[in-house]
Amino acid sequence: MTARLLLLLLGLVPLCLSAQILYKYVDDAGQVHYTDRPPADAASEEMDIQVDSLLGPAEISARRADYAARLQNVASGRVVIFTTDWCRVCKKAKRYMDNHSIAYSERDIEKSDSARRDYERLGGKGVPLLQVGQQTMHGFNAGSLDRLLARQ
Incomplete structure (x- = not known):
C-alpha cells in the first residue's frame, strides 16, 4: 500500500x-x-x-522612486491608479477604495498619452497599476494596499 x-x-x-x-x-x-x-x-x-506575491497577483516595488515621488506630488489623491475601461480588476480596486474612503486619482492609459507615458516610466506591466507614495503595486490585492497605506 x-x-x-x-x-x-x-x-x-x-x-x-x-x-x-x-x-x-x-x-x-x-x-x-x-x-x-x-x-x-x-x-x-x-x-x-516568476511569482512575486504569495497573496495574489499584486507585486509591490520601490523602483523608480524619484519619478514616483514626483508623480505622487502632482496627484490629487493619496493613491494614483492607472486603469483602462475594460479592466475588471481596476473596477474592483476603485470600488474597494471608494468603500473604504481612500482618496485616489485615476489615470486611464488608453485615453491619455501622458498617463500612458507615466505608466510606462513606472514599469507598467498590466492594469491596474497603483502608486502609493514611492511604492508601486502591479495588480490589486486589498491587504497589500492596506499595508502600503499604513506605511505612509
Whole structure:
C-alpha cells in the first residue's frame, strides 16, 4: 500500500514541474498566444514565470522612486491608479477604495498619452497599476494596499 502511494506521488511530480513552463507564440494572423505546450507548427519562446506575491497577483516595488515621488506630488489623491475601461480588476480596486474612503486619482492609459507615458516610466506591466507614495503595486490585492497605506 505504501509503495503504491509512493509510486503515485512520484508519477505526479513531472506534472507539477511541467505546469510551470509557459510558451509564447504568434500565429499567422499576428495573434499572441500563451500555452503550457510548445506549438508543433510554430516557433515559440519559453517564458520565465516568476511569482512575486504569495497573496495574489499584486507585486509591490520601490523602483523608480524619484519619478514616483514626483508623480505622487502632482496627484490629487493619496493613491494614483492607472486603469483602462475594460479592466475588471481596476473596477474592483476603485470600488474597494471608494468603500473604504481612500482618496485616489485615476489615470486611464488608453485615453491619455501622458498617463500612458507615466505608466510606462513606472514599469507598467498590466492594469491596474497603483502608486502609493514611492511604492508601486502591479495588480490589486486589498491587504497589500492596506499595508502600503499604513506605511505612509
